[in-house]
Amino acid sequence: MESRHTISVLVNNQPGVLQRVSGLFGRRGFNIDSITVGASEEAGLSRMIIVTSGDDSTAEQIEKQLYKLIDVIKVVDLSENPNVEREVALIKVNAEPSLRPEILGVVETFRASVIDIGATTLIVQAVGSSDKVDAIVDLLRTYGIRELSRTGVTAMTRSLK
Structure with missing residues (x-):
């Protein structure tokens, strides 16, 4: 399998x-x-x-x-073995001022953060599992993603008792 x-x-x-x-x-x-x-x-x-x-x-x-x-x-x-995996994504999304509260709601839900604010765009930083990053990217696509950069996965095994 x-x-x-x-x-x-x-x-x-x-x-x-x-x-x-x-x-x-x-x-x-x-x-x-x-x-x-x-x-x-x-x-x-x-x-x-x-x-x-x-x-x-x-x-x-x-x-x-x-x-x-x-x-x-x-x-x-x-x-x-049980492990911890993380990925970082920077997502530049179209964000007219009228849509920003809605976009900020998505960002907050994913415990992501806005790291740059432009006149018509926001850059969002998302950190988490690849599934979490995929999910926020999918939701932000509805607003229009101008640019997307992902680090790829980094990981290590969890400490065993």
């Missing part, structure tokens, strides 16, 4: 690592739904969070292939 997998990959912070990892996915025919990369808790190492879809054997195959790359230190399928 196909499901969503969130994979954490600890890599050496070297030029070309992202290209090699994404190339591996492309060559093997695996789709990347989102990928984020940033510094990790250890100097010289970066953490990639890759969201992909496939059955459990596909996820296992991805893990094995990633370990073959020289700069990959550790691969963990975060989907196997």
Whole structure:
């Protein structure tokens, strides 16, 4: 059964690592739904969070292939344990002054925030699960989205007792 997998990959912070990892996915025919990369808790190492879809054997195959790359230190399928996932979206929406109270109601409902106000637009920042971000984007589409930028998912496992 196909499901969503969130994979954490600890890599050496070297030029070309992202290209090699994404190339591996492309060559093997695996789709990347989102990928984020940033510094990790250890100097010289970066953490990639890759969201992909496939059955459990596909996820296992991805893990094995990633370990073959020289700069990959550790691969963990975060989907196997309880985890926290977050995504940030910046949404520039048409907002004539007469519609702003209505739009602000949507923003408040999602615990999002307005981070910029222009003459005819608002920029909304939404933080949460991908489903939450999808939902606010869908609601704001009715007002007209001028621009949308999403970070992709970042995640980590929850602390176990």
